[in-house]
Amino acid sequence: MSIEKQETYAELELLLRQLSVWVKAEGRKVIKEGNYDITPSQFDVLQRIYFGETSMTNLALRLGVAKSTITGLVGKIKEHGYVSYSVCEEDHRVRKLEMTPKGLGLIRDVLERRVQFIRKLFSTIDPFLVEEFRKVLRIVNNTVQIQYQDKEETKE
């Protein structure tokens, strides 16, 4: 591969990484400004639960901390009303972690803040270019999704 091309990919990696850091920081402003009683680590856990990860073992794995740490973090966000336990209809011994309206509201506010930030950044750019940008992102995300799916299928 030519040096020029290699530099292009290195630049893309850097630009994507920086943008992602900024969007994340912007979204998390909601926590501070809304005076939410949740720390960044607790928010990380809440976000994972929102996206469907409810087992303690998987939460610990994904966030790379001890299971006891996760138990503590979940305890805190439960105490502050962001999540709750529901009892399984079929088996009353099974408890399932669920988002409360307060938890859902926070996550949605953060996502909305991120979208508004993206809007502010992209709204001054030539719509044709934005469309090309979206096209590339769609292709790239599709490629990853297909790869992940292949791997999952290979497992079986």
Next chain:
Amino acid sequence: MSIEKQETYAELELLLRQLSVWVKAEGRKVIKEGNYDITPSQFDVLQRIYFGETSMTNLALRLGVAKSTITGLVGKIKEHGYVSYSVCEEDHRVRKLEMTPKGLGLIRDVLERRVQFIRKLFSTIDPFLVEEFRKVLRIVNNTVQIQYQDKEETKE
């Protein structure tokens, strides 16, 4: 704003967020595959130190954990030889946190893995489109940088 445009920004936010999660996961494979003795939380700290954040207070603020937690994490990565303390020439009481060659090697391997992942994803896309994509990313990153700079200047 039209509904269509609002949906475009929501889609861009989602696509950028997903891509960033995948790139991050790909980079961190280096830790597992290289049998590095570092947990994800410890790696988060190492990464911050690599990008110039060496004060315990700022590390705690940035990662949203207690200062005592940071002290523990830094202790672990120091113990495993990823960082070390250097004594300040001017004032021997001042100690500065520094990356060791082992720490630098790990961060660079992770970054390189991310770049190679980006290369794999983008190399099949029409070079003209990739160029347009890079152009948009450059504009967007510039916009954020100018905004951040403005805020910094307003502070003074």
